[in-house]
Amino acid sequence: xxxRLACIMLNLIIPGLGQLVMGAWVRGAxxxxxxxxxMIWFLYxxxxxxxxxxxxxxxxxxxxxxxxxxxxxxxxxLIYLWSIADVVFCCETTSTNKDEEKDSCGEF
Numbered sequence: 001x002x003x004r005l006a007c008i009m010l011n012l013i014i015p016g017l018g019q020l021v022m023g024a025w026v027r028g029a030x031x032x033x034x035x036x037x038x039m040i041w042f043l044y045x046x047x048x049x050x051x052x053x054x055x056x057x058x059x060x061x062x063x064x065x066x067x068x069x070x071x072x073x074x075x076x077x078l079i080y081l082w083s084i085a086d087v088v089f090c091c092e093t094t095s096t097n098k099d100e101e102k103d104s105c106g107e108f
Contacts, residue, residue: 007087015083027086035079042072 007018016031045068053062 004087008084011080011083011087015080018083018087022087024086031079031083035076038072038076038079042069042076045069045072 003022007021009018010021011018014032015035016028019025019028019031022028045065049062049064
């Protein structure tokens with residue numbers, strides 16, 4: 001149980017990190033890569049119009065794509081929720097005796 005709680009805390013920092021600790025390498029890697037890709041997408045949508053405006057010497061108004069920005073943020077939130085739910089629901093706790101508990105996660 002302590003390992004599961006630690007994995008949940010790790011997933012709050014970086015989604016997928018808890019899966020790596022539990023041994024679910026594929027799921028952890030997919031979550032980390034997905035979260036990083038969504039963060040890069042959000043930064044691109046937020047900074048590209050500012051850089052274009054600076055390049056064009058402030059001749060046009062800034063046109064942000066708020067739909068894309070919100071979509072990337074929603075995907076990041078979904079990945080965070082998936083990573084936490086994966087640890088809570090998919091990782092089974094097997095107890096060999098009262099004092100010792102073992103957490104295990106399977107692959108896809």
